[in-house]
Structure formats: C-alpha cells, structure tokens
Amino acid sequence: MPSANPEVLPLRSSEDVVALRHAVRRRSIEVKLSLVDQTKLVTAASELGRNTVDYGGGGTVQIETVSNGARMGIRLIFEDHGPGIPDIELALRDGYTTGGGLGLGLGGARRLVNEFHIESTVGVGTRVLIARWR
Amino acid sequence: MERIPILKLGDVLLVSIQVDMHDRLAMALQDDVTNRVVKDRAKGVLIDISSLEMVDSFIGRMLGGIAKMTRALGAETVVVGMRPAVAITIVELGVALEHIHTALNVDQGLKQLRDLIAAGRDDDGHAQRQS
Amino acid sequence: MRLASQPGALNDLIATNNLLDQLGLHTLEVFQKSQDAVIRRQQAEMLELSTPVVKIWDGILVLPLIGTLDSARTQVVMENLLQAIVETESAVAIIDITGVPTVDTLVAQHLLKTVAATRLMGAQCVISGIRPQIAQTMVHLGVAFGDVVTKSSLADALAFAFRQRGILISRGPDRT
Numbered sequence: 001m002p003s004a005n006p007e008v009l010p011l012r013s014s015e016d017v018v019a020l021r022h023a024v025r026r027r028s029i030e031v032k033l034s035l036v037d038q039t040k041l042v043t044a045a046s047e048l049g050r051n052t053v054d055y056g057g058g059g060t061v062q063i064e065t066v067s068n069g070a071r072m073g074i075r076l077i078f079e080d081h082g083p084g085i086p087d088i089e090l091a092l093r094d095g096y097t098t099g100g101g102l103g104l105g106l107g108g109a110r111r112l113v114n115e116f117h118i119e120s121t122v123g124v125g126t127r128v129l130i131a132r133w134r
Numbered sequence: 135m136e137r138i139p140i141l142k143l144g145d146v147l148l149v150s151i152q153v154d155m156h157d158r159l160a161m162a163l164q165d166d167v168t169n170r171v172v173k174d175r176a177k178g179v180l181i182d183i184s185s186l187e188m189v190d191s192f193i194g195r196m197l198g199g200i201a202k203m204t205r206a207l208g209a210e211t212v213v214v215g216m217r218p219a220v221a222i223t224i225v226e227l228g229v230a231l232e233h234i235h236t237a238l239n240v241d242q243g244l245k246q247l248r249d250l251i252a253a254g255r256d257d258d259g260h261a262q263r264q265s
Numbered sequence: 266m267r268l269a270s271q272p273g274a275l276n277d278l279i280a281t282n283n284l285l286d287q288l289g290l291h292t293l294e295v296f297q298k299s300q301d302a303v304i305r306r307q308q309a310e311m312l313e314l315s316t317p318v319v320k321i322w323d324g325i326l327v328l329p330l331i332g333t334l335d336s337a338r339t340q341v342v343m344e345n346l347l348q349a350i351v352e353t354e355s356a357v358a359i360i361d362i363t364g365v366p367t368v369d370t371l372v373a374q375h376l377l378k379t380v381a382a383t384r385l386m387g388a389q390c391v392i393s394g395i396r397p398q399i400a401q402t403m404v405h406l407g408v409a410f411g412d413v414v415t416k417s418s419l420a421d422a423l424a425f426a427f428r429q430r431g432i433l434i435s436r437g438p439d440r441t
Contacts, residue, residue: 013156014156014157014158015156017156017157018154018155018156021154021188022154025187035219036218036219036222036223036344038219039187039188039219039220039222039223040222040223040226042187042188043188043189043190043223043227046188046190046192047190047191047227050157050190050192105191105227107228108191108226108227108228108229109227111226111227111228112223112226112227213387214387215387216385216386216387217351217386218344218347218348218350218351218382218386221347221382221383221385221386222344222347222378222382224382224385225378225381225382225385226378231385232384232412236384236385236386236387237387238350238351238354238355238356238386238387238388239354239387242354242356242387243387
C-alpha cells in the first residue's frame, strides 16, 4: 500500500528518528530510488531528525512524494521551535560544533541530497527542507 | 530497553548488530562492550554490521569510540561487513573513521584480529600471561 | 443507424469515441513507457559491459578503465566495483587507469572516494597506471593522495596485491 502523501511525523525522541528512517526508506523504495540514493536520503534524514530532537527541542517532519513532471522525488521538511542557529554559514561548514561539541552535521547532510534549504531565526526556530530526485 | 547481545569466543567478543539502533541503544552498546572487555579480559572485539542498511554520523562515531576505548583497554576491534551503499554514504557524509580496522566478513575479521593480537604480544616482547 | 431516431444514441456514440481515444492514448503511453524502460535497461547493460570487473586471482580484482571518464559513468563504475568486492570477497581491488587519457578533479575525487569506501568495507584499493602527466595534474589540483596506494603500472600493482595476500610466485625448474 503506498504511503500517504504527505505524512507528518513527530520528532521528540530517538525512537521517532528510527521511525523516520523507516518511513523514508519505504518511500524511497516506492519512488524507485537507487539503493545508494535511498541510503543517502535515509542517512540525511537521520542526521536532520537527530538535530531536531537534540538541538531543536523536538519538532516535526513532513514527508512528501513529489513529481516535477518527468521525475519523481521525495521531499522532507524538518521544523522546530527551538533556539535557532545564530550563524548558518558557520554551521554548514564541516567540523563546526555547537553546544554539546558534536556538531550539527549540516554540511555532510547537504552533500547527500539534491536540494537543501535552511531557514533559522534565533529564539524562534529552524526549518530545513531537503529533497532527493530519481 | 533491549540490549544488543555480546558473545564470547575465547578471548574475542562478538557483536552482531541486527537492529536499527536508536541513539540510546548505540550508547548502551558502547558501554556494554567496554565493560565486557574488562570483565572477560578480552583481547579482541569483532563487530558485524552486515545487517545495517544505514550508518549515520552518530553510529559511526559510536563504532569509532568503541575502537578507541577497547584499544585503551588493551584490545583491538575489527568492524566487518559494511555494505557498499553504507560505505559510499559515510565517505560522502564525512565521518572520520580512518583509524578503525575493517574486514569484509567474519572469517577475514577473525583472522585479522588474530594477527593484531599476535602483533600486540610481539610488541610486549613476551606473551601476556592470563593470571 | 439513423441518429435522429435514437436521441440517447448520440451521447453513447460520443462517449464511446472518447473511451476509444483514451484507450488509444493509454496504449500509446504504456508503449512509450515500456520503450523508455527498454532503452534505459540497454544503456545500463552497455555501461556494465564496457567496464568489466575481472577476478584475476583468488581475492584480487582488476578494473581496467578505458576511455574518457565522466562523473556519472565513474560513479556507476565505482558502485559496480564495490559490489563485486563484496560478492567475490576480494580483499584487493586494482583500478587501472592506463587507458584513461585525462583525469579531471571530479573524476579524481570519485576515485579517492572509492578507495576510501573500499577501506571502510574491509578491502584495499590500489590505483595503477598513473602517468607522470596525471600525477602532475593531481598535485596541481591539490588532490590529496595521502594514504592511497598508487602504482605506475598494472604489473607493479599486481605484485603488490600478491604480497598483500601473502602469495609467493616462484619460477619452476628450467625447461630447456
């Protein structure tokens, strides 16, 4: 049975991140992404999902199967109302750490997807959109 | 919370990760392995990740952490069975795992552990006595 | 059939015509999709044929690359090599680029990523056929060849692979 389009999942615990991985894998298979592309998208989703839980104070992710006429793809939008990221450019650079010292991994996640957009306002929250196309 | 089982095979510990781990489970595994290395006086740890369809930066760091900690405790760790799609993704993601020993499968991994353990003994100049 | 005498018949006729048109369109779409699928499959097969991975010894694979490499082709080829390493359980893979005239930064990066991925999987990747010109280009482009084992000839790479596998080749008694 195909996934609902779109679906919104909570991101409040590390178990939610595991559920997100499964949902993304399921959709990737439906859309017939190659195995490597599936793995890249699931991994990027895991990274960003973890950020939402650990640094964003919890939030949600919207998963959608999309089509731009010729190609099918999967789009994810991560949203939280956490502290926000003061310097996005800095956060996108590899090896940048914040707070806990383990880094947001944004630069790495960006390399795994075709589309990557991020908006963040200190004191308001963060929104990250990623997409992977066939 | 369930824990990932650790089996003892002589002086080697075997860990086969078959489930999709959430972060807490991964951290628990790191604790369990290091505790067992001390408790069982293990000289080697073999971690089989051939069932894992995904390894992200957290799990990658956990594996690297196990390698470093066991080395500090006098044991070597070999990670076996990483899938091609996972390896390609880790390289693209940029997780630093250059320092870990790896092998294609359990057989080659155990052989590598034997060699590493023997080399460790040679470095001491004499065999360690299990007292 | 005289339409005037059967008022509902015209609607039925139009509906039937529409249905037939849709069926025709659907058939055409299905045909085109199956043609596209055939073309894609043939392209994939051609790609695989043109870059065969050769098992030259127990535990040693060779991938002889021929011709110009583009980013997309290199990626597919590298994925095939990694899959072959797993399937044959080969601990050493040699990528020979003797037959590749030029290597740009993008392709060089793919090669390096493949070497790194191979190591993570538990095998070793050697790059052979590095000509002085390519080596110079690499250095100028700032490509870090740090831990990568490179050899100028496939023969050297093979000798290296044998040493890694603990294989000794000795000459038999002189047959004169």
